[in-house]
Amino acid sequence: xxxxxxxxxxxxxxxxxxxxxxxxxxxxxxxxxxxxxxxxxxxxxxxxxxxxxxxxxxxxxxxxxxxxxxxxxxxxxxxxxxxxxxxxxxxxxxxxxxxxxxxxxxxxxxxxxxxxxxxxxxxxxxxxxxxxxxxxxxxxxxxxxxxxxxxxxxxxxxxxxxxxxxxxxxxxxxxxxxxxxxxxxxxxxxxxxxxxxxxxxxxxxxxxxxxxxxxxxxxxxxxxxxxxxxxxxxxxxxxxxxxxxxxxxxx
Numbered sequence: 331x332x333x334x335x336x337x338x339x340x341x342x343x344x345x346x347x348x349x350x351x352x353x354x355x356x357x358x359x360x361x362x363x364x365x366x367x368x369x370x371x372x373x374x375x376x377x378x379x380x381x382x383x384x385x386x387x388x389x390x391x392x393x394x395x396x397x398x399x400x401x402x403x404x405x406x407x408x409x410x411x412x413x414x415x416x417x418x419x420x421x422x423x424x425x426x427x428x429x430x431x432x433x434x435x436x437x438x439x440x441x442x443x444x445x446x447x448x449x450x451x452x453x454x455x456x457x458x459x460x461x462x463x464x465x466x467x468x469x470x471x472x473x474x475x476x477x478x479x480x481x482x483x484x485x486x487x488x489x490x491x492x493x494x495x496x497x498x499x500x501x502x503x504x505x506x507x508x509x510x511x512x513x514x515x516x517x518x519x520x521x522x523x524x525x526x527x528x529x530x531x532x533x534x535x536x537x538x539x540x541x542x543x544x545x546x547x548x549x550x551x552x553x554x555x556x557x558x559x560x561x562x563x564x565x566x567x568x569x570x571x572x573x574x575x576x577x578x579x580x581x
């Protein structure tokens with residue numbers, strides 16, 4: 331009994347967080363249709379306080395991460411005039427999409443320790459530990475993956491894109507490209523004071539196929555035989571129609 335009372339006393343005596351994130355999304359679901367060409371998500375919120383604004387710079391970092399996948403990254407070299415794969419590294423977990431937006435330059439608003447703890451920057455969000463001993467520098471493969479996905483707009487570092495008003499209100503827009511992978515997109519919001527994260531908030535954006543895209547996806551995964559026969563029939567029909575049109579134009 332005495333221990334229970336002492337524990338309750340400690341809970342009451344613990345100070346509440348001076349600053350907390352209260353956030354929302356313009357929408358929490360994205361529908362992938364046959365003509366889907368991307369979408370924008372507005373992420374906004376406010377800082378809830380139980381005491382006056384503290385001294386020191388305040389920043390906000392927002393990350394959106396797609397479903398994680400294992401990826402094989404291969405390095406090619408020219409051998410006898412032919413480009414061949416010379417080495418490969420299996421990246422254990424890499425988000426299919428990753429965007430990190432911040433109210434300032436990411437490396438300046440957050441310490442490296444906080445990045446290591448919360449895995450916020452793009453390199454920290456990727457897990458690669460299974461490189462073979464024959465590969466001298468496995469980090470080159472991770473950097474190559476980042477370059478490729480950055481070029482395809484799948485990895486985005488958005489410095490100084492989070493608008494922060496009076497150290498209280500914030501907002502930003504994340505551009506989701508057309509080539510999204512279906513699944514939950516984990517969204518995290520970090521409140522940073524003097525380079526140290528003082529609070530965080532997490533939510534999920536669900537990305538799902540609908541309509542014809544959903545029907546084709548389900549058919550391919552649940553009834554592959556029917557999907558294969560239907561694909562073969564469509565290919566034969568398209569070839570026959572193209573041949574008939576060609577003969578009609580020719581004569």
